[in-house]
Amino acid sequence: MEQGQDVTRRLINWDEKGNVVPDLAESWKEDPVNNTLTWNLRKGVKFVDGTDFNAEAAKWNMERLIDTKRLTEADKVKSLDIIDTYTLKMSLTDLNSQAAINYGWVAMYSPAAVKANGEEWAKTHPVGVGPFTLVDWSPDNFVNLKKFDNYFVKGTPYLDGINFRVIPDPVSASAMMEAGQADLWFDAPTKFAADLEKKGFKVNWAVTGFFWGLFANTANPDSKWNNKKLREALEYAIDRPGMARALGYGKFEALTQVAPKGSTGYNDGYDPRPYNPEKARQLLAEAGYSKGLQTTLLCSAMSQDYATAIQANLLAVGIDAKIDLADFARFNSMYMSGFFGGEGFPELAVGMVGIDLPFATGLIRHFGPTPMTGILSINGAKSPEFLALCDKLYNTFDSAELTKVTKQSVKQVSEDALVVPLLKTPWASVMAPGVHDDSSTAHNVVWNLNNSWIEKK
Structure with missing residues (x-):
């Protein structure tokens, strides 16, 4: 946002x-x-x-x-x-x-x-048409806005002004909410949002959120992961419901496909590779790795807990994955190599992308032939069938037909074993008593504060 x-x-x-x-x-x-x-x-x-x-x-x-x-x-x-x-x-x-x-x-x-x-001058002095106008700001510290009286939506905004504060430490931010020192916490971590919800705070859980997946390098023609059976083995080996229970505070969704429930790409009842360690071992043997294999698993501090859970699941079926914990700069340059100009990740990586609306938009942007997010290391697994469906997504304007093609594309991602869908993690905003804001339920980059209001105390 x-x-x-x-x-x-x-x-x-x-x-x-x-x-x-x-x-x-x-x-x-x-x-x-x-x-x-x-x-x-x-x-x-x-x-x-x-x-x-x-x-x-x-x-x-x-x-x-x-x-x-x-x-x-x-x-x-x-x-x-x-x-x-x-x-x-x-x-x-x-x-x-x-x-x-x-x-x-x-x-x-x-x-x-x-x-x-x-x-x-314009970089730090925005002159727009929004409900508020900039008063002053300090990088990574605060932004203060005041009401624009001639905003085109008559009667709004309801608030006289907004004071944004950057609080990097979630413990401090949570304490501020409980002490009544803040009205709304935007983009609260799941654990803290869930805890505050139990204490009576209202939480908006956005219809979007973040897709987490396990990605294998198939762009390198010499990569072992070009063997589809190995990529299928990865998916069977991972206990996604267990990960969601252990790490999600009751708010994570264990994914069976790249589209989460409720999205226009979701296929009801579709679970092509449920947790099955024995099936994973069988596929490893069929791929020529009956004695197991060694690999590396790239992650960042944000995904370290997920990587640790994945590592344990993989080891149980004979895949010894050494975790490569990278700082954000190195991780991004490898994971989103096309965007940051890096060389890609050599073996496996656990990473996330935002869930866009409509879902077809995100499918093309993150997994299409020229992904905007620059995840190029998986390009070798994109089948002609999937690329043809991406082209069809681009050229379908009827909404009902677009939904149909989106669902087909989601299934084809699984057919190609392009990525192992892991979790949908939520995006949350926490409101103090008396604060009313529903716009943050929509999208994690949209916050229409012209309709937000606070009850008089």
């Missing part, structure tokens, strides 16, 4: 149920035949400096990101054409089903303010 969501807005947003909805755009029209995406923008919106938000401002913000290579799929944008004051048409090399999300998630800032003061 970023405080930018409170000082400005985007063309799209997510509602409390996680559905993609219009925000600064009133609507949009996709034309797959002509490869165009047309945005119909909200009228009467002002930046906090008094200038108008319109098609010209939206175009400027998009061009700014294209020029700095920060717009997703910027290479597909052929032109941005202003049709009228509140209509912007994007002409693309090809239009896919993710275009509205990719291009609609552009934060809008005042062109006049940036032009007058420069890009360096």
Whole structure:
């Protein structure tokens, strides 16, 4: 989550149920035949400096990101054409089903303010159209916002201002909540959120969260893990329900597929490789490792407990995995090598990705042919069937058909043994008594505080 969501807005947003909805755009029209995406923008919106938000401002913000290579799929944008004051048409090399999300998630800032003061000034002085405006801030310390009286949603925001404080230590943050020194704890660790919930605090458990998986290197043609039977053995060897019980405080979901329950990609009753150590040993023998094998398991401090549980499960079937505990910089460069420019992990890695909405978006972004998260070490296991389904996901615009193809794609991930789905861990926000905020149930990058309010004491 970023405080930018409170000082400005985007063309799209997510509602409390996680559905993609219009925000600064009133609507949009996709034309797959002509490869165009047309945005119909909200009228009467002002930046906090008094200038108008319109098609010209939206175009400027998009061009700014294209020029700095920060717009997703910027290479597909052929032109941005202003049709009228509140209509912007994007002409693309090809239009896919993710275009509205990719291009609609552009934060809008005042062109006049940036032009007058420069890009360096703009990095620390956001002039947006959000419900609040920046008062002051200190990196990794605090952010103070005040109400924007001319916010376009009339009657909101309800709060006069917001004071964000960065509290790295969860013990201290929990103590502040219990002492009444804070109103809301955003992104609380599961253990502390569950403990506070038992004490009577209201907790919003977001419909999204984090997917944790066990990944095997198949990009290296000489890797033993190109043998599909070995990757299947990994999945049979791991007691995911046991991990969830032992580590999840009653809040983790043991996964049977890459899609969690309740998502548009979830296949009811689908559990292709339940915990079965004997089956794991059988597959190891069939793969030529009847006496077992040695490997390494990359993890970070965030996943060390998961790695320890996995290590024990693997050892029980004959796989001796030495844990490689990496600092975050080294871990990221190996796990998300395509993003951070590293060489990938040599054997196994336990890592996580965010769960996106709709689920098709995350499936493509994290596991597709060119994953945005840069997890390239698993590319060798992506079958032609899976890549064809990814292409179909890109080119399916009907929501019912997209859900159908998403479910097929999720099954194909398991057919390919592309990754061992481990756990869905939740994302939580804790509220003090009298605090009302439902927007944080939607998505772990969205927090619409214009509708939040606090009961008078």
